[in-house]
Structures are given as structure tokens and as C-alpha cells.
Amino acid sequence: MPVEGGSSSGSASATRHPKQKRKAHSLSIRRTNSTEDRPQGVQRGDMLEGQDSKLPLPIRSNLLELFGQIEREFENLYIENIELRREIDSLNERLTGDGQTIEGGDPTKGALKTKASHSTSQLSQKLKTTYKASTSKIVSSFKATAGSRAVCQLLKEYVGHRDGIWDLSVTRTQPVVLGTASADHSALLWSIETGKCLLRYAGHAGSVNSIKFHPTEQMAITASGDQTAHIWRYMVQLPAPQPPPDVSAPCDDDQDLSDREEGEVDGEGPCEVPTVRVPTATLKSHQGVVIAADWLVGGRQVVTASWDRAANLYEVETSELVHTLTGHDQELTHCCTHPTQRLVVTSSRDTTFRLWDFRDPSIHSVNVFQGHTDTVTSAVFTVGDNVVSGSDDRTVKVWDLKNMRSPIATIRTDSAVNRISVSANQRIIALPHDNRQVRLFDMSGVRLARLPRSNRMGHRRMVCCTAWNEENQSCNLFTCGFDRQAIGWNINITLLLQEK
Incomplete structure (x- = not known):
């Protein structure tokens, strides 16, 4: 913004608002990100295929980064579920050897089901919380408006x-x-x-x-x-x-x-x-x-x-x-x-x-x-x-x-x-x-x-x-x-x- 007068107190930097400074700072960081920071789940070929997209490059890059993070979260969830399954199977074998069963030996029932479902619920809630804020602006533009309240x-x-x-x-x-x-x-x-x-x-x-x-x-x-x-x-x-x-x-x-x-x-x-x-x-x-x-x-x-x-x-x-x-x-x-x-x-x-x-x-x-x-x-x-x-x-x-x-x-x-x-x-x-x-x-x-x-x-x-x-x-x-x-x-x- 132009500033009347030549004093240092009236300089353009002095009149710049904190929100403008912050946005300019975040923009400079975004422009200097190297390709080495690309999410693991997003390959270079995938990014090149999106060159004909109508989305602006910053939005497309942001989406690719979010999708890469989502992929890694689901990969971790998948690995943890596999480990849980192995623990359940191992526990069932030990209990069967001792002459006990867990509700017919079905690993999807009983106390172990509660443990597994609780872990899955926690990870699911973490995913929802992590990405709700990041995608809310995009999603909100497609929401149907609620009935008028005033x-x-x-x-x-x-x-x-x-x-x-x-x-x-x-x-x-x-x-x-x-x-x-x-x-x-x-x-x-x-x-x-x-x-x-x-x-x-x-x-x-x-x-x-x-x-x-x-x-x-x-x-x-x-x-x-x-x-x-x-x-x-x-x-x-x-x-x-x-x-x-x-x-x-x-x-x-x-x-x-x-x-x-x-x-x-x-x-x-x-x-x-x-x-x-x-x-x-x-x-x-x-x-x-x-x-x-x-x-x-x-x-x-x-x-x-x-x-x-x-x-x-x-x-x-x-x-x-x-x-x-x-x-x-x-x-x-x-x-x-x-x-x-x-x-x-x-x-x-x-x-x-x-x-x-x-x-x-x-x-x-x-x-x-x-x-x-x-x-x-x-x-x-x-x-x-x-x-x-x-x-x-x-x-x-x-x-x-x-x-x-x-x-x-x-x-x-x-x-x-x-x-x-x-x-x-x-x-x-x-x-x-x-x-x-x-x-x-x-x-x-x-x-x-x-x-x-x-x-x-x-x-x-x-x-x-x-x-x-x-x-x-x-x-x-x-x-x-x-x-x-x-x-x-x-x-x-x-x-x-x-x-x-």
C-alpha cells in the first residue's frame, strides 16, 4: 500500500497487516518446496498425468499431498490390523491348547473383538480429525444449504x-x-x-x-x-x-x-x-x-x-x-x-x-x-x-x-x-x-x-x-x-x- 510521506514510521512494511505478512510468508515457503518433499504415495508419473487438469497447480499439488498422507495413514492402519490378527490367531491357538474357546473360536467376537474395534475406531477418528480441517473449504462448497433460521x-x-x-x-x-x-x-x-x-x-x-x-x-x-x-x-x-x-x-x-x-x-x-x-x-x-x-x-x-x-x-x-x-x-x-x-x-x-x-x-x-x-x-x-x-x-x-x-x-x-x-x-x-x-x-x-x-x-x-x-x-x-x-x-x- 502506498504511504504518504517519507518517514520510516510510515513505510509500507510498517503498515502491512499481520495477516498479510503471514500469507506472504506461507506463500514463499510453498514456492520453495522441492520435489524431494513429495508424499511417498504420489509418484512423479501420477503428477504428470494431472497436467491436463483444470485445477490450478497449487490446489492440485495440495490435493496430491493430502492423498499421499491419507494413503500412508491407511497403510499404517492396514499393517496394525494385520498384527492384531496375528495376535488373535496366536492367542486362540494357545487357548485351544489349554482346552478353552472364545465364543466358538471366532476371532471377530468376544473381548478380542472389542480390543480390535477400539483400536480401529481410534485410528478412524484420527483420520477424520486430521483431514477434516484441510478439506473443509473444498467440501463446504458442495454442501446443500440448510433451511433458513432467520x-x-x-x-x-x-x-x-x-x-x-x-x-x-x-x-x-x-x-x-x-x-x-x-x-x-x-x-x-x-x-x-x-x-x-x-x-x-x-x-x-x-x-x-x-x-x-x-x-x-x-x-x-x-x-x-x-x-x-x-x-x-x-x-x-x-x-x-x-x-x-x-x-x-x-x-x-x-x-x-x-x-x-x-x-x-x-x-x-x-x-x-x-x-x-x-x-x-x-x-x-x-x-x-x-x-x-x-x-x-x-x-x-x-x-x-x-x-x-x-x-x-x-x-x-x-x-x-x-x-x-x-x-x-x-x-x-x-x-x-x-x-x-x-x-x-x-x-x-x-x-x-x-x-x-x-x-x-x-x-x-x-x-x-x-x-x-x-x-x-x-x-x-x-x-x-x-x-x-x-x-x-x-x-x-x-x-x-x-x-x-x-x-x-x-x-x-x-x-x-x-x-x-x-x-x-x-x-x-x-x-x-x-x-x-x-x-x-x-x-x-x-x-x-x-x-x-x-x-x-x-x-x-x-x-x-x-x-x-x-x-x-x-x-x-x-x-x-x-x-x-x-x-x-x-x-x-x-x-x-x-x-x-
Whole structure:
């Protein structure tokens, strides 16, 4: 992405998102794999025969590798079954010599059958677990969609950014507006009802990775790839509302979607609106990209999370650094504050998230949670005593703050999960995915719905973030992604809970 200015803090590498770095790294590894790493079960002749295949080479190579692994697993299973058979025969011979039989001497019955079937069942389950995640994307495209469980209505598309949108948030004061943070170095404020852009913040020299609004005042904090976080004030006037379009579809609509080429976003172009360029406060203590920021309860302090592996706590009035929260082994990906208590949770690429407790001014305790096997992309508090964490390992886990040794619910998906959100009233989790889907689950892990995605609605690129807005009975869920747009949805939550 182009970066305005020539400072090192605004370089392209500084603004690159962790997910982009990871994908580029995995691609380089895949390209350098030699033919010596080819699975034993796949011969060179077999690979050459597939040259006329219509599948792209990376997909075909991946399939061949998976088939080779499956062949080796079944070969091991076959050898183990042969050994079991020999043990059974040997045992039968010994028992027959002692004048005993095992249910008529049939080796497929009795206690030995139980042992053999148990071993076979374990290996079969191992095969299912190992390859279910690898093939889920392919298989899911052929699944018949389930019956609709709710009606989701697309109300507004907020289009105006020149690059992907990383984050969005809804103000907690009047007038209620939507804020979006984009890789195009800007943050925009939108009228929820009309979809009109109201204000543009252009004070950053790098990608704007996060936006959060003050709990009681018309202020926002944005985190950026220029290694700073900005606190800035805004004043907006809402235009007259317009009636929403009559567009509705069942939540499990999974029609094929033809992607548009880069740059073909409807209404693309900068917003010709009032622009704020100077922040009221600049927080500069980080040595790397600031990936997220949030307000502590009361709005007198803020916390920021950075790729320098630290989170910082600042006083808003003086911009003074109060605490540096260290301990993560890799870059931080997100931070979130509790709505009513002085608690902070930070997530990281080191597969952990940490809970920081500032309720006692003299003691700042921290707890480390290791429930994931890949990058923890976000961890958020609920109104109750729960934390919900999402990860690139394709799982979302619900934790109890009173006993966080193990999750109380685990949600398994077919794609990496980005910045999640939980509705305050109905406690419904909205999951944005790399595969352009948005799914809704309850706190017990039961899937409630999938937002529609077709040629005429939904996201066309990776969905980066979700945000609930339960104060608005009409437009109560927002999503944003790398197709450069945010979308406002109406989710019939009452219907969802009835059908649950």
C-alpha cells in the first residue's frame, strides 16, 4: 500500500497487516518446496498425468499431498490390523491348547473383538480429525444449504474508502454514527440511516488499524501503522433519513459469488466532506505498528496494542504513559477493555491472550491463557463474566472469568476468524471470516445463522470486523472487509432466539 510521506514510521512494511505478512510468508515457503518433499504415495508419473487438469497447480499439488498422507495413514492402519490378527490367531491357538474357546473360536467376537474395534475406531477418528480441517473449504462448497433460521436484511452499504477497512465502531453518544478505519490512512464517520459520509479524519501517515469512541464525549481514538495512536474530537450533523431498500434474504444463502477486479468498487472515491487533520493528543511511545486501541471504563485512560509486543496504558488528559504491559512473545493483534470494570485483554500472534487487572491501584495482575494453537486475532469481554476469543486456528472459544482454565464452549469453523463482537443484550457472537462469510452463534456455541452473500449483497473480500448496534432496532449489526466497504444489517434476533 502506498504511504504518504517519507518517514520510516510510515513505510509500507510498517503498515502491512499481520495477516498479510503471514500469507506472504506461507506463500514463499510453498514456492520453495522441492520435489524431494513429495508424499511417498504420489509418484512423479501420477503428477504428470494431472497436467491436463483444470485445477490450478497449487490446489492440485495440495490435493496430491493430502492423498499421499491419507494413503500412508491407511497403510499404517492396514499393517496394525494385520498384527492384531496375528495376535488373535496366536492367542486362540494357545487357548485351544489349554482346552478353552472364545465364543466358538471366532476371532471377530468376544473381548478380542472389542480390543480390535477400539483400536480401529481410534485410528478412524484420527483420520477424520486430521483431514477434516484441510478439506473443509473444498467440501463446504458442495454442501446443500440448510433451511433458513432467520431473515437478515441488508440495509446500507457504506462506500467511500480507497482501500480495505480494518475496523469499525459505533458511537456511544448522540448523535449515533458509524466509524470506519481503513488502510487508505483515513477514518470516516457515517450516517447510519442514509449511508452518507459525514467527516474524514486524515491525521495519520499510515494505515488506520482501529477506531473506538469515547463512552461519554464526542472523541475517538485511532491506532495506526505510523506507530502512533491519535485522540481527536469530532462534530457532525446528521442528514435527513431515507427509507431503506427492500432487500431481504435467508441467512444461509450461499450462492456463488463472482469477484470483481481490484478497484471496481461501486461509488469508489474520496468523500467530499469536512476533514480533521490535527489530533488533540498523539500517543507516541510504541516502537512498532499500533494495531488497536480502546478506552478504559470512564474514558480517562486508554490502552494501545502494538507489533512491538507491548500494550501501553496512557492518561488521556496529559498523554502520559502510565504502564507498559509486556510479556507477549510475538506481535499483539488486538486489545479490548471491560465495559464496567478496569480490566484489559490483549491478544497476540504467540497463540495466547492475557487478562490485565487494574481494579486495585497497587496491584496490576496478569493471567495468561493458552487455549489456541494459532494467532489469537481478537479477545473481547461480554457484559457478563465472559471473554470470547477468536483465532486463525479456525476456532472461537468462550471463557468464564471466574474459572478460565478451560473454555466453557468451543466453536469450530472452516475459516480463520478475525475481529469478533458480542451483542450486549442477546449475547450473540458475530464472526467475520477470511472466506468472506459472517456467522452468528450463541454463547453455548450453537450456530444461529449465516449472513447472506450473493452477487447482489454481502462482502466480496475477507471480512475483517463486526460491530453490534443494539440501540438501533433497524440497523443493528455492521461488518467491514477488504472489499473497501462497510455493510449495515438488520438481524431479527428475536426470531433467532425463538428458533434456537
